[in-house]
Amino acid sequence: MNFAVLQFPASNCDQDAIHALRCLGHSARYVWHKENSLGDAHAVIVPGGFSYGDYLRCGAIARFSPVMQAVKQFADHGGLVLGICNGFQVLTEAGLLPGALIRNRDLQFHCEHIFLKTVTGHSPFTNKIPAGKRLKIPIAHGEGCYFADEDTLARLNANHQILWQYCDADGNLTDTANPNGSLLNIAGICSETRNVAGLMPHPERASELLLSSDDGKWIFESIFAALQERPAAQTAN
Amino acid sequence: MKVKIVITPKKAVLDPQGKAVRNALAQMGYTGVKDVRVGKFLEIEWDGTDAESARRQLDEAAHKFLSNPVIEDYKLEIE
Numbered sequence: 001m002n003f004a005v006l007q008f009p010a011s012n013c014d015q016d017a018i019h020a021l022r023c024l025g026h027s028a029r030y031v032w033h034k035e036n037s038l039g040d041a042h043a044v045i046v047p048g049g050f051s052y053g054d055y056l057r058c059g060a061i062a063r064f065s066p067v068m069q070a071v072k073q074f075a076d077h078g079g080l081v082l083g084i085c086n087g088f089q090v091l092t093e094a095g096l097l098p099g100a101l102i103r104n105r106d107l108q109f110h111c112e113h114i115f116l117k118t119v120t121g122h123s124p125f126t127n128k129i130p131a132g133k134r135l136k137i138p139i140a141h142g143e144g145c146y147f148a149d150e151d152t153l154a155r156l157n158a159n160h161q162i163l164w165q166y167c168d169a170d171g172n173l174t175d176t177a178n179p180n181g182s183l184l185n186i187a188g189i190c191s192e193t194r195n196v197a198g199l200m201p202h203p204e205r206a207s208e209l210l211l212s213s214d215d216g217k218w219i220f221e222s223i224f225a226a227l228q229e230r231p232a233a234q235t236a237n
Numbered sequence: 238m239k240v241k242i243v244i245t246p247k248k249a250v251l252d253p254q255g256k257a258v259r260n261a262l263a264q265m266g267y268t269g270v271k272d273v274r275v276g277k278f279l280e281i282e283w284d285g286t287d288a289e290s291a292r293r294q295l296d297e298a299a300h301k302f303l304s305n306p307v308i309e310d311y312k313l314e315i316e
Binding site: 056057060064092093098099100102103104105106107145147148149181 | 246249250251253254257302303305307308
């Protein structure tokens, strides 16, 4: 499978994403934010970083980059898009995912491993995650607190759009296990059409045991499996 | 023409910065401070004299880009 990993000015997790995908046996290439096409990509990763210095708001400027038009069209046609950290922020700013990411409630930048509970296996991003498995994945963010109004939260729940929640090592959704104050301990969600997802933790930094956890690979394996199941080779073209 | 835009977090949104500032003010002895919300101030130098046109365009910009309507409100003022 071919992956497109976007690069905005000051994205800095693009190389890790490319590395993780290639380690897992797939083809991945960089797509610069000024490009108008995603080429023959089967899926898109919007990586982490501090695009445009987080000026104005995180992801607020990146969402207007030319490449985001191609991403929007790709998503509208059912293409798989995964936003990681700043990528999640870009996707919410672009309106491809609901809600917003705001400053961590304790105003601290959190750089640590957390545990994720996978709420539903019914998505192209969670279908291969072993049931009940807590994913140990690192976070590194100062503005990862997920916010959405009550109606949106109700809708996310009803539609099973909440994919991952922060939990403790035993899978409990406690306040202590919530590093940033996200409502409902939300770490990641998907769109109503389920082909676009975003999460604040970094699965690309937990895809090799060398980095103390390879739990992140399950998210990528889910995407690979979902792509295999598609009837014809659907590419960005 | 100068256009001033003030962007503030919506009431329902957690504002940890505001809380931190309020606590600091209390510690400094300003006991009259009940609440603080921290926002943004933009000053735009607009090329033109048509206030209505400026307001219409910057209102759109404020809604689409300068503020995030999910978490922020804005007020626009033309001098």
